[in-house]
Amino acid sequence: MEVHVSNQQTPNTGTNLDPWYSNYADRAAGLSVSEVRALFAVASRPEVVSLAGGMPAVSALPQDLVVTAMNRVMRDEGSIALQYGSGQGVPRLREHILEVMAMEGIRGSVDDVVVTTGSQQALDLVTKLFINPGDVILAEAPSYVGAIGVFRSYQADIVHVLMDDDGLIPDALREAIAREKSAGKSIKFLYTIPNFHNPAGVTLTASRRDEVMQICRSEGILVIEDNPYGLIYFDGPPPAPMRSTEDEGVIYLGSFSKTFAPGFRVGWAIAPHAIREKLVLAAESAILCPSAFSQLVISEYLETADWRAQINTFRGVYEERKNTMLQALNEYLPDLHHTNPDGGFYIWLTLPDYLDTKQMLPRAVKELVAYTPGTAFYADGGGRNKMRLSFCYPTPDQIRLGIRRLTTVINGEIDLLETFNATGPLQTIRSSRSFSAPPPDLD
Amino acid sequence: MEVHVSNQQTPNTGTNLDPWYSNYADRAAGLSVSEVRALFAVASRPEVVSLAGGMPAVSALPQDLVVTAMNRVMRDEGSIALQYGSGQGVPRLREHILEVMAMEGIRGSVDDVVVTTGSQQALDLVTKLFINPGDVILAEAPSYVGAIGVFRSYQADIVHVLMDDDGLIPDALREAIAREKSAGKSIKFLYTIPNFHNPAGVTLTASRRDEVMQICRSEGILVIEDNPYGLIYFDGPPPAPMRSTEDEGVIYLGSFSKTFAPGFRVGWAIAPHAIREKLVLAAESAILCPSAFSQLVISEYLETADWRAQINTFRGVYEERKNTMLQALNEYLPDLHHTNPDGGFYIWLTLPDYLDTKQMLPRAVKELVAYTPGTAFYADGGGRNKMRLSFCYPTPDQIRLGIRRLTTVINGEIDLLETFNATGPLQTIRSSRSFSAPPPDLD
CATH class of the missing domain: 3.40.640.10 (Type I PLP-dependent aspartate aminotransferase-like (Major domain))
Structure with a gap:
């Protein structure tokens, strides 16, 4: 599977192709393609479990x-x-x-x-x-x-x-x-x-x-x-x-x-x-x-309509999905810190600090799971080893599958780093291998 | 009838009432209430014939x-x-x-x-x-x-x-x-x-x-x-x-x-x-x-749907309204220059240059007709003796009535100016009295 994650691409490249390049306002320099946006294209393929976007579960609205x-x-x-x-x-x-x-x-x-x-x-x-x-x-x-x-x-x-x-x-x-x-x-x-x-x-x-x-x-x-x-x-x-x-x-x-x-x-x-x-x-x-x-x-x-009851319905849907994601994280990635939201759509996951979630993303999409890299949520380059996991849109089954795939990706990334850092700080890396091995991907 | 046309009111007044006054961006100074906006409130009363707004004739869409x-x-x-x-x-x-x-x-x-x-x-x-x-x-x-x-x-x-x-x-x-x-x-x-x-x-x-x-x-x-x-x-x-x-x-x-x-x-x-x-x-x-x-x-x-046919329907509606307005202008205000559009929603009317359409507007609304003063369409204070007349929304009957009322307003304004300028440039003013007298208001 060929995967191109185009979050490097910004419209400020290709100057020579834009005759109006020197005409833009200063503020236009602040407009760049966000990680989230680039992900929409990739993660919308049906075979990818997207834990990236923030799409509500509109199917729960009659x-x-x-x-x-x-x-x-x-x-x-x-x-x-x-x-x-x-x-x-x-x-x-x-x-x-x-x-x-x-x-x-x-x-x-x-x-x-x-x-x-x-x-x-x-x-x-x-x-x-x-x-x-x-x-x-x-x-x-x-x-x-x-x-x-x-x-x-x-x-x-x-x-x-x-x-x-x-x-x-x-x-x-x-x-x-x-x-x-x-x-x-x-x-x-x-x-x-x-x-x-x-x-x-x-x-x-x-x-x-x-x-x-x-x-x-x-x-x-x-x-x-x-x-x-x-x-x-x-x-x-x-x-x-x-x-x-x-x-x-x-x-x-x-x-x-x-x-x-x-x-x-x-x-x-x-x-x-x-x-x-x-x-x-x-x-x-x-x-x-x-x-x-x-x-x-x-x-x-x-x-x-009974909109208050409908909000209750939404709450039930999202709570089940959150619980599923939480359970899967505790099961497959027990050593990683994650938040435990009392509502909303998102869990924030912290990886070992030598991992870079943006760099890891193409590998994740290749494994058919998507998330949003932490750097998307910082204006100052922070969040390199963080990621946002959305439980709002995928079904509970997809969420479990997605977290399993994510675990494979994280372990693979650590293997890769070990290979390239054979003489480096193995201690740090080894200590992170206590992640539970995920069960084989079932689909 | 009490009529307040609030086009003088801008949010930059009342400084002492806004604790955040000194916090706005420089560009916020460019936000002011337009004549058109202030008119929407006044001209939306059913008794006023509004030749002011640019609302399409959505009633012509099945x-x-x-x-x-x-x-x-x-x-x-x-x-x-x-x-x-x-x-x-x-x-x-x-x-x-x-x-x-x-x-x-x-x-x-x-x-x-x-x-x-x-x-x-x-x-x-x-x-x-x-x-x-x-x-x-x-x-x-x-x-x-x-x-x-x-x-x-x-x-x-x-x-x-x-x-x-x-x-x-x-x-x-x-x-x-x-x-x-x-x-x-x-x-x-x-x-x-x-x-x-x-x-x-x-x-x-x-x-x-x-x-x-x-x-x-x-x-x-x-x-x-x-x-x-x-x-x-x-x-x-x-x-x-x-x-x-x-x-x-x-x-x-x-x-x-x-x-x-x-x-x-x-x-x-x-x-x-x-x-x-x-x-x-x-x-x-x-x-x-x-x-x-x-x-x-x-x-x-x-x-x-046959959207091309529907556009034809719209054309017919607007053309009839334009023709009605044109006819009324030629009948009641034959000496004033107006444009003759081949399409669209608007006619531009030029009054004698000593008249101020913005100043005249409250009187017009009192006579139950509204228009948009010319100054709304200039960034530099131009257009004082101009007005935009919209034929898009009112029915042909309302358009005739509106132009008749407008003629009364314009003649009244000239009378007023004559009174106050008894020793002034009467020549100029008198020459403009050749406007046809409108028939009595029929409603």
Whole structure:
């Protein structure tokens, strides 16, 4: 099997082929092909078990719920659904978003909500609104690959802040702020995913939320609280969002991509009043208005279907998949550290520090398993021996198979390193061979 | 009737109410409330005849065509429609876009097409990709209000180039280029709407297209050819797009908002290869991917419905409305210069130069008619005595009524000026009183 993983390819190569090369804006240099993107092409082959992407299990959403909603919309509000709408979003949907938000303890007015083309667009607009080239954005280490991409595209200086199994470390945040401020940098905001972190799979504890909020308040730093997974919890709900106790210092980002379906591209921001006004203007400039059709279908779904029960269904699906992945990791790779998420889509796996997950990826795809290399989630080259494993999309059987294949790949990589390092630090390498041998691949 | 037209209000006022005021990026200063936006709220009241907005006549699209397409999509491709998709757009839709493009003489590969959230997003991404603060964008005088908004939001220096009834004037283009280059400015692109210009209602002649293209080619200036109305022609098709004769120097922007429906927010760019690669990265950064559901519904519609016949239907609707507006203008306001579009949505009306259409707008809305003041379409304060009249959305009866009301407003404004300028230049004012008196308002 020939496999080309094209994550080396960036559009900045091939200068001589682009007559407009010298015309691009400075910020265009920040646009490069991410590991995740390159993987989509490779990992979408049916024979590959992809533990790489973040695609929700839309098969768990009964399609007749969608069909019913969209037919009602066309019957009752067709001329509105087909037309341009408000740049801020359909008021009816914004009201429903407040109901969803109430489940997380967030209260607000429909005026505070801005509907966006997925919460990714909200992230883009917030960054456009606040970031001058060289401004600092604080973000967890690791952080969401799509956020890093947006921040780079506006030439932000991304400063990672350490996290542990309890999420962002407040002392590390204090240190980063002090260091950047004393270096004369302008810190524009902290970007954080407090619940079931992508990619780290950890959750910020309640007491740390208070502490982080307190630090940001006293330092005058805006918090971007990105919470696409908050309702996808397993044992019980995560601590209340920071936005539930702080109106003026937090922009909260939400999404229907995980609780309904990403194909409609509907997310939202809840922002302090003055920021919200500017966000709407930025949104109108970018796309005029979000899709009226998409917004009305989701409104109708939220009005007529038992969406809370559907979220419960999703929780069950993802929890089973997480448990399967966890069991397989414990069985096949017991010596490797992995996180144990209480919700969301991802587990973060740490390999021995002499392994490079990006370099290992072509071998993995050859063994018909894909993951996302850790470096995708760092702006500073970190994460070389880490990887993100997604349990959201593959079935439990595929997940077990995928982890078995991954174990083969990791052991093979270690064998290879032993061969080439016969006179090198064998001690370190040998010590890692305590990984359980996986059973033979069964397919 | 109390009428507040809030086009004075900008979010930059009220500093003391925004704790984050000093944190915004420099580019945020370019985000201001446009006249058009403020009008949407006021003019959407049912009693107002709005000749202001650019909403298509979606009532002319049989809704069962949409319902059939979307039900088929959910039946046959539901799991794809609900899921994330490619950042560049669904290949199936990109193929259909090439069929639409072939009607205009444009050939290309599916690789050249980037699907966007309306063509507005394409405009945003192109601007993001090319514009450093202070870079020059050449644009017709007047130009599309939404383009001016995007350009400002990236701190471009917008330089208007004169046009006449044959569109952009090549000599004026040459002069503008020479002037800006000798001033040491970096000219990044020419933004032009060659067909049925928004707002001017004129079409660039075939010979001028060649000349404009020749100028830009020899000066190394990229052309952004924005063509949302090209297929909405009345007597016959407009000259071939510049993209049909030039692959490397043109980014062409297209849209389904006028030939199908804007509520799905689907547009596209056709770009030279290297630019297209960067456009896709910028699109992924901004929204991850366009709505798979929207794209598949439109694909299905294009495959199974007689979309060419439907475009013919739209043409008929808009041509009747244009003829009605033209007739009313000739009847009630025979002395005012107006353009006579061969297609599209808009007529551009020039009032005596001592009238200010922005100042006059609250009076117009009080008389239950709305239009878009000319200044909205200039980055440099031009267009004070101009207005854009849209014939796309109101019915022929409403259009006649609207023009009658507008005539009352204009005459009232002249009366007012006469009163206040009793010792002033009465000559000029008197000469304008030759406008026909409109018949009494009939509703």
